[in-house]
């Protein structure tokens with residue numbers, strides 16, 4: 001069986017975790033500080049604040065950016081549910097713009113059409129490892145005085161015009177869930193260049209506490225542990241290699257699938273894709289899934305529904321987000337992760353070609 005995802009945990013991570021356990025400082029401590037510093041440098045922002053996961057990173061960033069009940073936040077309906085739930089937890093209304101079917105990312109033209117007097121922020125997602133049209137989104141935000149919170153949960157190291165995602169908006173939010181491009185087990189990170197926002201986020205994720213028992217605002221416990229950070233520090237050292245392997249696997253898949261009839265991932269100008277997912281489009285998905293299943297090849301449907309098609313979000317959605325709805329029907333993600341052997345990659349591509357030729 002070739003799995004769709006496989007976290008790469010080596011002796012380095014195990015040793016680092018044992019050191020933390022032996023140190024006695026197992027909650028947030030020096031490892032979190034070190035990991036934050038490394039990550040801020042990597043993304044190219046002044047600050048990075050570690051959190052308990054990617055969802056809490058989004059929640060903290062939106063809340064501290066001032067998103068309140070009555071506000072509208074424009075986002076994509078073709079993403080993981082966490083993106084919209086973070087908006088709901090601030091009491092705000094998620095407003096869905098449609099996507100570009102080539103990139104699966106939010107369509108700036110559709111964003112423009114969704115702006116109202118209540119719009120307070122745009123929350124683009126850099127889906128599957130590719131930057132959204134972030135320069136255009138930043139221009140729209142500037143024009144309308146809107147905040148931009150980037151969801152970078154799937155795009156560690158992705159760039160637009162040579163600049164890393166997570167460094168464009170008011171804040172960038174990353175996830176280190178085991179299936180992402182790098183992991184801390186559960187974990188997240190917020191990147192920002194805004195000193196005041198960074199300070200507010202640090203206070204918010206630590207019970208609204210400025211100093212010990214000086215609680216100056218509502219707060220939460222969204223902290224990362226040193227155990228997670230120790231894993232993250234080791235994973236970060238391997239990230240460049242992981243990304244290179246993902247890109248090499250994607251290149252091989254592209255080459256082998258050329259002319260097969262399936263629509264392979266599109267890389268937009270100015271982007272370097274870091275292939276969190278390698279997602280093809282096929283009108284014959286059901287049959288292809290059965291075929292792959294029988295061959296022992298893993299796959300994923302990210303995502304089987306557009307968010308406005310879920311009951312608790314339906315009331316916020318536009319009925320006609322036709323690209324997002326189409327993407328939910330035709331997209332299929334194939335294994336591209338760094339644990340694949342060359343033979344695995346060939347097996348994946350060969351199976352797809354065989355299926356397409358039969359059809």
Ligand SMILES: *Cc1c(COP(=O)(O)O)cnc(C)c1O
Pocket residue numbers: 053054055056079080082083125151153154174175176177186187188
């Ligand atoms: C994984 C993911 C999240 C949430 O991150 P968690 O660490 O699982 O909470 C948010 N947005 C997107 C696009 C994701 O893929």
